[in-house]
Amino acid sequence: MSTPYLRIRNLTKRYGHFTALDDVSIDIVKGELICFLGPSGCGKTTLLRAISGLDIQTHGTVEQDGRDISALPPAKRDFGIVFQSYALFQNLTVARNIAYGLENRKQPRAVIQQRVKELLELIGLPDSGNKYPSQLSGGQQQRVALARALAVSPGLLLLDEPLSALDAKVRIHLRDEIKALQRRLGLTTIMITHDQEEAIGMADRIVVMSNGKIEQVGTPFEIYHQPASLFVAEFIGAMNLLPATLVQQGEIQLGQARLTCPVDGFATGTTVRAAVRPEDVVCTGRTNGHANSFEAEVQELEFMGPYFWLSLGGGALGEHRLRAQLPRQQARELDLRLREFTHLHIPAEHIRLFPDGYRHG
Amino acid sequence: MADTLAIVLPRVRPRLGRDEWLMGGSLLVLALYLTVTLLIPLVVMLSKSLEDRHGVFVGLSNFVRYFGNPSLTAAIGNSLWVSALATLIVVTLAFGYAYALTRSCIPFKGFFRLLAMVPLLAPSLLSAIALIYLFGNQGALKSWLFGASIYGPIGIVMGSVFWTFPHALIILITALSTADARLYEASESLGASAWRTFTTVTLPGARYGLISATFVTFTLVITDFGVPKVVGGQFNMLATDIYKQVVGQQNFQMGAVVSLILLLPALLAFFVERWAQSKQTSALSSRAVPYQPKPHATRDLALLGLVSLVGILILGILGMAAFASLAKLWPYNLTLTLHHYDFSTADGGSWASYFNSIRMAFYTAVFGSVVVFAGAYLVEKSRVAKALRTATHMLALIPMAVPGMVLGLAYIFFFNAPGNPLQFLYGSMAILVLVSIAHFYTVSHLTALTALKQLDPEFESVSASLRTPFYRTLWRVTTPMCLPAILDIAIYFFINAMTTVSAVVFLYSPATTLASVAVLNMDDAGDTAAAAAMAMLIVVTAGGVRLLHAWLSHWLHQRTQAWRQR
Ligand SMILES: Nc1ncnc2c1ncn2[C@@H]1O[C@H](COP(=O)(O)OP(=O)(O)OP(=O)(O)O)[C@@H](O)[C@H]1O
Numbered sequence: 001m002s003t004p005y006l007r008i009r010n011l012t013k014r015y016g017h018f019t020a021l022d023d024v025s026i027d028i029v030k031g032e033l034i035c036f037l038g039p040s041g042c043g044k045t046t047l048l049r050a051i052s053g054l055d056i057q058t059h060g061t062v063e064q065d066g067r068d069i070s071a072l073p074p075a076k077r078d079f080g081i082v083f084q085s086y087a088l089f090q091n092l093t094v095a096r097n098i099a100y101g102l103e104n105r106k107q108p109r110a111v112i113q114q115r116v117k118e119l120l121e122l123i124g125l126p127d128s129g130n131k132y133p134s135q136l137s138g139g140q141q142q143r144v145a146l147a148r149a150l151a152v153s154p155g156l157l158l159l160d161e162p163l164s165a166l167d168a169k170v171r172i173h174l175r176d177e178i179k180a181l182q183r184r185l186g187l188t189t190i191m192i193t194h195d196q197e198e199a200i201g202m203a204d205r206i207v208v209m210s211n212g213k214i215e216q217v218g219t220p221f222e223i224y225h226q227p228a229s230l231f232v233a234e235f236i237g238a239m240n241l242l243p244a245t246l247v248q249q250g251e252i253q254l255g256q257a258r259l260t261c262p263v264d265g266f267a268t269g270t271t272v273r274a275a276v277r278p279e280d281v282v283c284t285g286r287t288n289g290h291a292n293s294f295e296a297e298v299q300e301l302e303f304m305g306p307y308f309w310l311s312l313g314g315g316a317l318g319e320h321r322l323r324a325q326l327p328r329q330q331a332r333e334l335d336l337r338l339r340e341f342t343h344l345h346i347p348a349e350h351i352r353l354f355p356d357g358y359r360h361g
Numbered sequence: 362m363a364d365t366l367a368i369v370l371p372r373v374r375p376r377l378g379r380d381e382w383l384m385g386g387s388l389l390v391l392a393l394y395l396t397v398t399l400l401i402p403l404v405v406m407l408s409k410s411l412e413d414r415h416g417v418f419v420g421l422s423n424f425v426r427y428f429g430n431p432s433l434t435a436a437i438g439n440s441l442w443v444s445a446l447a448t449l450i451v452v453t454l455a456f457g458y459a460y461a462l463t464r465s466c467i468p469f470k471g472f473f474r475l476l477a478m479v480p481l482l483a484p485s486l487l488s489a490i491a492l493i494y495l496f497g498n499q500g501a502l503k504s505w506l507f508g509a510s511i512y513g514p515i516g517i518v519m520g521s522v523f524w525t526f527p528h529a530l531i532i533l534i535t536a537l538s539t540a541d542a543r544l545y546e547a548s549e550s551l552g553a554s555a556w557r558t559f560t561t562v563t564l565p566g567a568r569y570g571l572i573s574a575t576f577v578t579f580t581l582v583i584t585d586f587g588v589p590k591v592v593g594g595q596f597n598m599l600a601t602d603i604y605k606q607v608v609g610q611q612n613f614q615m616g617a618v619v620s621l622i623l624l625l626p627a628l629l630a631f632f633v634e635r636w637a638q639s640k641q642t643s644a645l646s647s648r649a650v651p652y653q654p655k656p657h658a659t660r661d662l663a664l665l666g667l668v669s670l671v672g673i674l675i676l677g678i679l680g681m682a683a684f685a686s687l688a689k690l691w692p693y694n695l696t697l698t699l700h701h702y703d704f705s706t707a708d709g710g711s712w713a714s715y716f717n718s719i720r721m722a723f724y725t726a727v728f729g730s731v732v733v734f735a736g737a738y739l740v741e742k743s744r745v746a747k748a749l750r751t752a753t754h755m756l757a758l759i760p761m762a763v764p765g766m767v768l769g770l771a772y773i774f775f776f777n778a779p780g781n782p783l784q785f786l787y788g789s790m791a792i793l794v795l796v797s798i799a800h801f802y803t804v805s806h807l808t809a810l811t812a813l814k815q816l817d818p819e820f821e822s823v824s825a826s827l828r829t830p831f832y833r834t835l836w837r838v839t840t841p842m843c844l845p846a847i848l849d850i851a852i853y854f855f856i857n858a859m860t861t862v863s864a865v866v867f868l869y870s871p872a873t874t875l876a877s878v879a880v881l882n883m884d885d886a887g888d889t890a891a892a893a894a895m896a897m898l899i900v901v902t903a904g905g906v907r908l909l910h911a912w913l914s915h916w917l918h919q920r921t922q923a924w925r926q927r
């Protein structure tokens with residue numbers, strides 16, 4: 001990896017005895033869109049405010065473009081920021097809002113007007129310059145807030161839950177727009193969200209956080225398919241987490257079933273948690289021609305449109321419950337019914353083991 | 362892990378930019394301002410109570426002497442019972458009045474509401490003067506008192522009721538308007554009688570408002586100086602005792618002792634009021650449904666009777682004062698004349714005092730709103746010096762707990778102390794403005810804070826990210842958005858500065874006599890008609906300024922409608 005644009009090292013933020021950020025280190029590359037994802041109160045905003053200088057960390061350093069900005073006030077840093085609340089200046093028109101940062105830089109009026117015009121076009125509101133923010137919809141207001149932040153051409157764009165005040169449809173639309181804009185400008189961007197779909201859909205890389213710590217940093221694909229911790233496994237997407245015992249290297253016992261799977265770093269005989277995504281569970285009905293398979297009863301069957309949710313138990317599973325997601329087509333072919341037994345197959349590469357014990361929430 | 366890190370890594374010491382230095386510096390200036398105009402004078406006064414005439418420390422001996430003198434301590438009991446009685450009457454009447462305005466279908470609600478606010482425009486002295494005309498030795502209705510004298514507790518209670526009524530009413534209207542209609546529907550659907558609903562839903566719902574109104578009224582009465590001074594006769598009250606000790610006997614130490622005693626009920630009221638306020642707001646759930654009263658003939662008629670009676674009393678007092686100021690020679694020659702408004706022959710007041718008052722109120726309004734708004738901004742929005750912000754906020758709350766008399770006396774002790782470099786202020790217009798700003802600081806500060814809290818908390822963050830200095834955003838965004846609140850603060854300062862007597866009575870000089878003090882002095886000199894005339898001038902001026910304010914607010918609202926939230 002080339003030298004990072006933003007280098008965050010050992011960031012810690014304390015409020016009295018409470019540690020809101022605990023030894024956080026990340027490298028962010030120029031031009032990437034990175035999402036901070038995590039449950040409420042995990043420290044996402046705290047991290048963003050430390051990066052911006054709005055609330056400076058207790059310990060640790062931040063470097064931007066090779067410059068140590070750790071202790072600088074916000075006005076001495078180089079970033080644009082957009083908040084969930086838009087924070088538009090209500091007594092100024094849209095055009096004055098966008099021009100706000102430029103007016104302070106003593107540029108000629110004509111240059112400012114030209115720039116405002118460009119930005120209004122960029123956000124798709126070319127005719128709204130003379131309106132007041134209260135005359136725009138939420139989505140439009142958030143676009144104006146974005147344009148205001150972009151107007152001064154910052155090196156870094158910070159977005160704190162920019163979409164969560166909007167309704168679902170506007171949200172998805174604006175999500176794509178922000179992404180396209182960010183690509184086009186090649187602007188290094190950090191976006192906070194607690195919506196994993198949003199993070200997966202937009203981010204080049206995701207930082208998953210919990211309790212002030214980083215759980216995992218990776219591409220959406222890595223986060224989804226190779227969760228680094230039980231927390232990430234549980235937090236991102238739907239996941240079965242079943243207690244199992246490692247009977248020998250490369251094989252676990254789950255209820256009565258013995259399944260092979262990749263193992264690293266567990267001693268034989270330890271209790272582990274086996275993580276399996278519902279869509280990775282394969283139903284084969286009455287036929288059983290696979291390795292890594294076992295039989296269980298269909299205890300619940302829920303129609304969800306394109307697929308069925310299955311809840312499986314009994315049989316080899318005994319007390320344990322396994323959820324599976326079955327495409328509609330396949331369910332029809334297998335003619336699955338409630339209270340009937342079916343063979344199940346879990347490909348070894350889709351089983352991931354985590355140490356038992358710690359369990360979030 | 363975190364602990365080991367703390368040892369390894371140095372703590373980050375935020376570097377300050379120009380914004381931070383400016384904000385921190387301004388905050389420091391504000392804290393110093395409040396310390397000098399408020400805290401130090403009070404502390405000096407406290408220490409004076411422990412000194413003798415020559416400034417030698419004598420411990421508690423002043424207090425021992427005070428409590429050993431029954432003619433002095435009698436004032437404590439007097440003040441307590443008179444204030445309690447007046448409070449009881451005011452809160453009862455104001456509750457009925459507020460109930461009529463918020464929970465009934467009486468006609469002319471707007472008019473009655475406005476009428477009840479009229480006493481706010483007058484100095485407390487006005488009601489006392491009117492009472493003398495009504496029930497005094499040559500009073501029009503003297504026989505109504507069955508031989509009792511208006512000079513004494515009766516007059517003090519009646520006069521106090523008049524001028525404190527709107528203060529209690531405002532609190533109770535707020536408390537009653539926050540009712541949740543769902544509770545009433547529930548009570549009705551359970552078949553509860555109107556009386557039962559009143560005692561189980563209405564009263565408990567308004568209890569914090571009642572507590573708050575009670576303590577506020579009690580403090581206003583017990584710390585008021587104007588009414589007992591004019592109509593108290595030989596009846597001693599704490600507030601008049603301070604005046605007598607200081608102005609009459611030049612016994613400043615004893616004045617300080619009485620001041621401290623007067624500070625106690627005010628302090629108690631302050632804490633109870635703050636507590637009740639916090640309860641009141643938390644009782645308001647966001648899902649509450651506003652109560653819409655339904656017509657109810659007997660209730661509405663009874664309540665209309667009540668508000669009409671109170672309205673007539675208010676108009677009667679005001680009308681009496683107006684008539685007294687216009688009648689040629691009460692009660693012998695009642696032809697109308699403007700002669701009493703001439704003041705050239707009056708003893709203790711002149712048109713100069715009136716214009717001094719206008720100037721003083723104007724300066725107080727202008728400088729007061731600037732200081733208060735800037736101060737509230739720094740406390741609420743600046744990113745620096747958290748401890749200093751908290752301390753400044755605490756300082757800003759103190760004036761609410763300090764009676765005007767006490768503040769005025771504290772100013773004498775501090776500003777008139779030999780060797781004080783600020784002594785040049787003593788006797789100037791500036792000191793009157795300073796004491797008035799300090800006296801009415803808290804309410805203004807809280808008003809400004811409320812307005813600022815309604816703005817998006819991230820304006821300052823956005824502004825910093827755009828590298829725009831904070832004062833630019835303060836000027837272009839924050840101030841315009843808070844302009845209605847700033848206007849409210851200015852008018853509050855103006856009217857209070859115009860009508861107040863208590864703090865300034867110790868501080869005016871021959872060059873800076875004031876209208877409200879002139880009322881007092883002319884009454885003292887026996888020139889009651891001229892005193893009434895000056896009091897009416899204050900009322901008319903304050904009323905005019907109020908109208909101007911209403912018009913300005915309306916104009917502002919029209920102008921800013923384009924961007925105000927729909
Ligand atoms: N000024 C403060 N004083 C004390 N604790 C604070 C302060 N600011 C934040 N915290 C605490 O720090 C923790 C992290 O807060 P933060 O705002 O960063 O969470 P978040 O991940 O952004 O959550 P959300 O998704 O709800 O916005 C929370 O537990 C919060 O209560």
Ligand SMILES: [Mg+2]
Pocket residue numbers: 044045046
């Ligand atoms: Mg947050």
